[in-house]
Amino acid sequence: MTPGARRVLAAAGRLFYARGIHAVGVDLIAAEAGVTKKTLYDRFGSKDQLVVEYLADRDERWRAFLADRLQQVEPGSADRVLAVFDASRAWMTDSSPRGCAMINASAEISDPDHPAYPVITGQKTWMLDLFAELVREFHPTGAEELARTLLLLHEGALVAHGLRTFPDPIGHARDQARTLLDRA
Amino acid sequence: MTPGARRVLAAAGRLFYARGIHAVGVDLIAAEAGVTKKTLYDRFGSKDQLVVEYLADRDERWRAFLADRLQQVEPGSADRVLAVFDASRAWMTDSSPRGCAMINASAEISDPDHPAYPVITGQKTWMLDLFAELVREFHPTGAEELARTLLLLHEGALVAHGLRTFPDPIGHARDQARTLLDRA
DNA sequence: GAGCCACTATACAGATCGGTATACGATGGG
DNA sequence: CCCATCGTATACCGATCTGTATAGTGGCTC
Incomplete structure (x- = not known):
């Protein structure tokens, strides 16, 4: 797993657990991970x-x-x-x-x-x-x-x-x- | 409670329980209840x-x-x-x-x-x-x-x-x- | 130096979100 | 008969949603 992907997964883990899955958008996850949406979608689809x-x-x-x-x-x-x-x-x-x-x-x-x-x-x-x-x-x-x-x-x-x-x-x-x- | 409001509450009950709260929009609830959004917001705010x-x-x-x-x-x-x-x-x-x-x-x-x-x-x-x-x-x-x-x-x-x-x-x-x- | 990889930046598409506005029809009690 | 209430239909608002597109940068390796 690339460093960017790791940060995305970490941010998603924090946000999904704290606020719920539907309440958290991918833009927020990408921003929180210091990554663009492109990277997020390249890694996770x-x-x-x-x-x-x-x-x-x-x-x-x-x-x-x-x-x-x-x-x-x-x-x-x-x-x-x-x-x-x-x-x-x-x-x-x-x-x-x-x-x-x-x-x-x-x-x-x-x-x-x-x-x-x-x-x-x-x-x-x-x-x-x-x-x-x-x-x-x-x-x-x-x-x-x-x-x-x-x-x-x-x-x-x-x-x-x-x-x-x-x-x-x-x-x-x-x-x-x-x-x-x-x-x- | 007005008949429309009752139908809204019934539809919301079915949809919220079956699909989750965040996954259901007010448009769908109003449509399912046979009511416009105006009515929904007049009754529930x-x-x-x-x-x-x-x-x-x-x-x-x-x-x-x-x-x-x-x-x-x-x-x-x-x-x-x-x-x-x-x-x-x-x-x-x-x-x-x-x-x-x-x-x-x-x-x-x-x-x-x-x-x-x-x-x-x-x-x-x-x-x-x-x-x-x-x-x-x-x-x-x-x-x-x-x-x-x-x-x-x-x-x-x-x-x-x-x-x-x-x-x-x-x-x-x-x-x-x-x-x-x-x-x- | 060519090619690949991870990543950045910006912009946009198409849909849906919660919520509001205007205007009009039906009903029923005073 | 008057008028408020309840409801209709349609259209719109700004924001946000998932997902995609184009273009470019730095580093590593063969």
Whole structure:
């Protein structure tokens, strides 16, 4: 990726997340990146494709962030599940006050044929599979069902975080996940 | 409310929910309602105000729908909490495939000073208070904490429903709420 | 030095955005 | 009958939207 393209992706990431996808025009992104629209379209082809790369990039960075946190907890431990919630809280606390970028994007993209749609649903099913895998490591029976519950708690916490429904919802979800795991 | 205004609000409700707020222009709403823009602006003043009334109307209809379902279950019973999840599932199953309108709207409205913002957060805190009240009816101690967990499950289920992460997430949330209530 | 690459600058196309203006027709209550 | 209300139709405003076109610059490599 060229330096200009990198700056475009960085600017798009900031603006799309902070103000929403439809609310941000390509002129603003190009200006914020110190780049002309020509460069933007030469590198990304269309706004839709830029949206795809914005979400894919954010997803990639989140998975790397999470993998780093997970490897600090020994495999087979129930604490690995809690580490996911801890990672989410850390990720959200600094610089993600508006909740999950995938959920927000899906609210703006109604068309299921939009090229960004698989990126969004892909992250969610990946998270579901991750929970199932982590649970299966120490408690194989009923891992699927427990994983679904954990996912609901996690998604709900992200939403409540963005809406500020009550303080520290991700921490609360983590505590509930702990008692769920203790009882399993 | 005049017949024209009613049709405008109905059209706005359909279009805003199905395609998103920013993606729908006032020209389309007026055309879909069989009304000119003049009429639309005479009745609602601005698009922002129309958005507010769209959300407020939907919130009002949801609360009426929920109240009707709740009064069919005797007060003081834990089943009243489950009735909330049942109501949500019924509400979402027919004609709400894209999840919670408030969550979707909050994803598009980044400005906390937007007049629609209090409507969104208002429904969420109202739901939290409702859960707390319903729990308190039969189990006063720790009602606040349990209500928060129920809210997270509920919000997460709405999101998973909209994203189709797995089948019948609201039913799953209901089942988890049941075991939570049994243990309390 | 020729060719390629990343990028800049300016301008414009065609459409749509939210919002306003003017003028006219229908209806219904005092 | 008068007149306000509710609604119609059409046209327009400036701004902004995505996307394209032309022309040119500096640097790197073969």
